[in-house]
Amino acid sequence: MNIILLSGGSGKRLWPLSNDIRSKQFIKIFKTADGYESMVQRVYRQIKEVDADASVTIATSKTQVSSIHNQLDNSVGVCVEPCRRDTFPAIALATAYLHDVKGVGLDEAVVVCPVDPYVNNDYFAALRTLSELAGQGNANLSLMGIEPTYPSEKYGYIIPQSADAVSPVKTFKEKPDAATAEKYIAQGALWNGGVFAYKLRYVLDKAHELIDFTDYKDLFNKYETLKKISFDYAVVENESQIQVMRFAGQWKDMGTWNTLTEAMEEPSIGKAILNDTCEGEYMYLFTADGFEGKMTQCDEGDLQWVEREFLNALPKWEGDQIFLDLLWQNAPFFLLTLRYHGDTLVEAILNGEKIR
Numbered sequence: 001m002n003i004i005l006l007s008g009g010s011g012k013r014l015w016p017l018s019n020d021i022r023s024k025q026f027i028k029i030f031k032t033a034d035g036y037e038s039m040v041q042r043v044y045r046q047i048k049e050v051d052a053d054a055s056v057t058i059a060t061s062k063t064q065v066s067s068i069h070n071q072l073d074n075s076v077g078v079c080v081e082p083c084r085r086d087t088f089p090a091i092a093l094a095t096a097y098l099h100d101v102k103g104v105g106l107d108e109a110v111v112v113c114p115v116d117p118y119v120n121n122d123y124f125a126a127l128r129t130l131s132e133l134a135g136q137g138n139a140n141l142s143l144m145g146i147e148p149t150y151p152s153e154k155y156g157y158i159i160p161q162s163a164d165a166v167s168p169v170k171t172f173k174e175k176p177d178a179a180t181a182e183k184y185i186a187q188g189a190l191w192n193g194g195v196f197a198y199k200l201r202y203v204l205d206k207a208h209e210l211i212d213f214t215d216y217k218d219l220f221n222k223y224e225t226l227k228k229i230s231f232d233y234a235v236v237e238n239e240s241q242i243q244v245m246r247f248a249g250q251w252k253d254m255g256t257w258n259t260l261t262e263a264m265e266e267p268s269i270g271k272a273i274l275n276d277t278c279e280g281e282y283m284y285l286f287t288a289d290g291f292e293g294k295m296t297q298c299d300e301g302d303l304q305w306v307e308r309e310f311l312n313a314l315p316k317w318e319g320d321q322i323f324l325d326l327l328w329q330n331a332p333f334f335l336l337t338l339r340y341h342g343d344t345l346v347e348a349i350l351n352g353e354k355i356r
Helices: 039-050 062-071 088-101 121-136 178-186 200-208 216-225 257-263
Strands: 002-007 030-032 035-039 055-061 077-081 108-112 117-121 141-146 157-160 166-173 190-199 240-247 251-253 271-275 279-289 316-318 322-323 331-339 343-349
Touching: 002 121, 035 039, 035 121, 039 117, 039 121, 039 190, 055 062, 055 088, 062 077, 077 088, 088 108, 088 216, 088 279, 108 200, 108 257, 117 121, 117 279, 121 141, 121 190, 121 240, 141 157, 157 178, 157 316, 178 257, 190 200, 190 240, 190 251
Parallel strands: 002 055, 002 108, 055 077, 141 240
Antiparallel strands: 030 035, 108 190, 117 251, 141 190, 157 166, 157 190, 166 240, 271 279, 279 331, 316 322, 331 343
């Protein structure tokens, strides 16, 4: 199986945990028997468990290359985007890289997948089946649609022509409101998880139709001049020969705080002391490994100063859940206090500095 993992984004929905310098896919937050692993390590491990011979190429920005090499073995291919130009240029460049650098044949199937799904191994077994479907040539594009578990407003929808395991696609729908999502699901709609497969020749031909280039090196050199456009707009919405394969296993998009924290087995990473003894206040002291910190006590609702200078991180919350950026780069710990009036957050203080 030839698989391209898209890893160019910085995960802005998870800011400040994820940012341009340290993207979410490289933060080690998933517990293993030996410690912790990152999203990219988890996905790469799962691919190899399902298909030991899989050829994995990561399409990424130049700021992420060192992180990839530090976390994965040298067998993984890396296709570097000189700058960000959205998914169609990224996939076109990666496809040319597979053909011209890695020697993948024009009639071989290629699977494209985001780098950050939280899934079990059956997901990657399904990707292998999707690759086989693409190789059969019954459609120019073969998509994997996720069986929805609720009427989500966060994902686009694929509406198939039938309820078969593999069906021609009837239409696509943009992210709807909840009521519209319920109507789509009633029609048998599937979540669009951004996973698809094709014969290499197909996307390479599409790239030559839309971009004037000769080979991978030429495309790389012209990359900064390319128009920013998504693969959906450039290719998918203009393709009539397209099919979708259903997937009913576990699938979570690790792009939101609620799904990220649901996947974490522990409420903190590294040494942490949690203290909520003060009525209406929640205090969190996060320390780097090896540092023995102590929680200060609150005095009439006022938080005592903690020793270190202000850390370049802010908390992010969604609903009643509190999600914190565990940044160990600039200081060994930070202390966050959240003050509530009833269920309403009225004040947030990070290391003595008011941030809300």
